[in-house]
Amino acid sequence: MPCPHCTIVGHKITFSLDRERIDLIKNHFTQHNFPMDIEEDQLTTHEQGARELVDFLLAMDLATDVTFKINSYDWLPLSDFKDYQDASWVDELLFEPFIQMHFQPIIKSNGEIFAYEMLSRFVDRQGKKIFPDVMFPAAKTRGRTFALDRICRINAVRQVKRLLPNQKAFINFIPTAIYLPEFCLKTTTDLAHALDIDSSRFVFEVVETEQVKDTAHLQSILKYYQDNGFQYALDDVGSGYNTLNFLKELKPPYIKLDLTFVRDVNRDLDKQRIAKEILKMRDQFDAMALAEGVETIEEFNWLKQAGFDLFQGYLFGKPESEPLTTPSIDLTSL
Structure with a gap:
């Protein structure tokens, strides 16, 4: 099994947020058939799902105190998600x-x-x-x-x-x-x-x-x-x-x-x-x-x-x- 830290694979992105917001997001993800794994106050999805989630949280003014992490890296504030998206050019190189x-x-x-x-x-x-x-x-x-x-x-x-x-x-x-x-x-x-x-x-x-x-x-x-x-x-x-x-x-x-x-x-x-x-x-x-x-x-x-x-x-x-x-x-x- 390849190591996710050494190889170029799709990211799993985990968000930490309260259960009320998870329930709102879960309905949207189900309708759009986005993958999700929910464990207590954390929701994990792929990159497209993560973009949708962040857009929703920002538009609905629900982004306060939300953090995210890529695979098993450190937790980051949601304000860093745009930097993560903007650096996507590096993947193909x-x-x-x-x-x-x-x-x-x-x-x-x-x-x-x-x-x-x-x-x-x-x-x-x-x-x-x-x-x-x-x-x-x-x-x-x-x-x-x-x-x-x-x-x-x-x-x-x-x-x-x-x-x-x-x-x-x-x-x-x-x-x-x-x-x-x-x-x-x-x-x-x-x-x-x-x-x-x-x-x-x-x-x-x-x-x-x-x-x-x-x-x-x-x-x-x-x-x-x-x-x-x-x-x-x-x-x-x-x-x-x-x-x-x-x-x-x-x-x-x-x-x-x-x-x-x-x-x-x-x-x-x-x-x-x-x-x-x-x-x-x-x-x-x-x-x-x-x-x-x-x-x-x-x-x-x-x-x-x-x-x-x-x-x-x-x-x-x-x-x-x-x-x-x-x-x-x-x-x-x-």
């Missing part, structure tokens, strides 16, 4: 033909391309670009974060064949989009094995697009990846929830210093202190430290001298639709 993979190099201090970060970009049916800062919020509003995260991961795994044989692929995932790793991640890991690509070439990267509150759950996800031979990385370390204590608890093989601490690190003592803390952590559990968002040669030189292992940023290359054909970047031209 949650298929691989509308996802284009971009590749950003991750290099060693000598310019050798160690890996690429696999970055999903999106287009609509007319081929017009949809940027991630539009696509992901719309998917979240629509209740499609799970489906979007899954299809991006699968697409990224398929593209690894385009890299040189010794290069790794950093693939982002949203940990809150995964309920049971052995269920939600099986398609991803099975595909990687089916493509006959060494598991160690995959680095699944925790991103901070969703705040992790359940550390134990995240650890179960990372253990699943590890048990299947894959590696993992923590993104945006130093900012938000990814505190140094969180880092100690998870002991990732790769640690990415957030770009906000990379910017002007060569002349900012506070940022230098955080960068050095990351290096101390790296040494404690034999990880690799990656500085992301490097834009100037001065930042690169400071980070390299400090001891960072890997580097990523516009200084070395922007995300492109094709990986480079050369195994290294000429640092003398920077």
